[in-house]
Amino acid sequence: MSAPLEGVRILDLTQVQAGPSCTQLLAWLGADVIKVEEPGVGDRTRHERATKPGLDSFYYLVFNSNKRSLTLNLKSEEGCQIFKRLVGLSDVVVENYAPGRMERFGLGYDVLQEANSRIVYATIKGFGTYGPNADIKSFEHIAQAMGGAMSANGEAGGEPIFVAPGVGDSGTGLHCAIGILAALRRRDNTGQSQKVEVSMQDAVVNLMRIRMLDTLADGKPLARSGNRIWGAPSMIFPCHPGGPDDYIGLVLSGDSWDTILAVAGRAELIGDERFATHEARCEHAAEVEEIISGWTNTITKRKAMEILRPLGVACGMVQDTREVLDDEHLRAREMVMEMDDAERGRYIALGNPIKIASNDVEIEPPPLLGEHAGEVLESLLGLEGSEVAKLRDGGII
Secondary structure, three states: OOOOOOOOEEEEOOOOOHHHHHHHHHHHOOOEEEEEEOOOOOOHHHOOOOOOOOOOOHHHHOOOOOEEEEEOOOOOHHHHHHHHHHHOOOOEEEEOOOOOHHHHHOOOHHHHHHHOOOOEEEEEEOOOOOOOOOOOOOOHHHHHHHHOOOOOOOOOOOOOOOOOOOOOOHHHHHHHHHHHHHHHHHHHHHOOOEEEEEEHHHHHHHHOHHHHHHHHHHOOOOOOOOOOOOOOOOOEEEOOOOOOOOEEEEOOOOHHHHHHHHHOOOHHHOOOOOOOOHHHHHHOHHHHHHHHHHHHOOOOHHHHHHHHHHHOOOEEEOOOHHHHHHOHHHHHOOOEEEEEEOOOEEEEEEOOOOOOOOOOOOOOOOOOOOOOHHHHHHHHHOOOHHHHHHHHHOOOO
16 A cells, blocks of 8 residues: 555554644545543544444544554553553554643653654644633634634524534645644754644634735724625525525626626626626625626526537535435545444445545544454554453453
């Protein structure tokens, strides 16, 4: 097997979404990710939103493929000693515990540096490890609220709206993965340990850059405007038969505007000064929306795509989550795929969005709790089977 991160070993102390999304990306790129979990408990997402008794939930499955699972009691001295021995054989440690938890385990950055002077230590926190809000715990909606995403999302005059994509959690995971790769590069060049820190609020603010433009320019808070961005007409138009997701997204700029008018049977409006420029269309946004929706309401979103796509109009129908999983294009790109799992059966899985020609890693099922404990301890630390059994009997693994 060929993979960009082949030979990189990562000890993954994370759970839920922000950390696991980071380490899963690195596992998909070939890193050996060892997920360290509490014996008998594991990542809490194994159980949250579970649909079948005794089987890990999809909440766990979507963030933990291609990893190995080692159960290890870090509240015990023996467990911590085993962990430090593993640190000595690893390249990266990633954790997203509450502030101070690693230090209470006796596994702070300074301790891990003693175990391995070349270790890359990555920490994910809601608000980082310093600053006035460093003690605040965070979850997805907290990060969205404090990072400005919620305030910018919603209808004019309406309440702030939660953003569906995990910009707080998975967005943070993406930033952390980039930081880890940069730190590994620096470590390899200098031979020195590196520390990476990513806060959920910081990540959301970074993703909000495009929505910050007006505030940066005029100093005023951005007003919610639904699908009307920067005063332009709506980008989304209703289609037949009028279901909750029967909409299509269109770009009404340049030649696309004239083309849409032609196919909509409103060619007489081509060149009309009320709509001839982007600025003019912004001034007459309600009229523009009425003109376009008068056509889109007569056809399905798929028919609209069939008409506009060959004409070079940027367009995209609103797909519900079921339609996304059935999308032939996503399946051709192995972004949506079938997973065969001896324990859980056959199910739909989401694939690796990062395509690298030299990466031959196949998506594998997430590990069962403690599935690789013996394998890891025997192959890396040289423990005998009887020693592993003793550790298991003692609740250490």
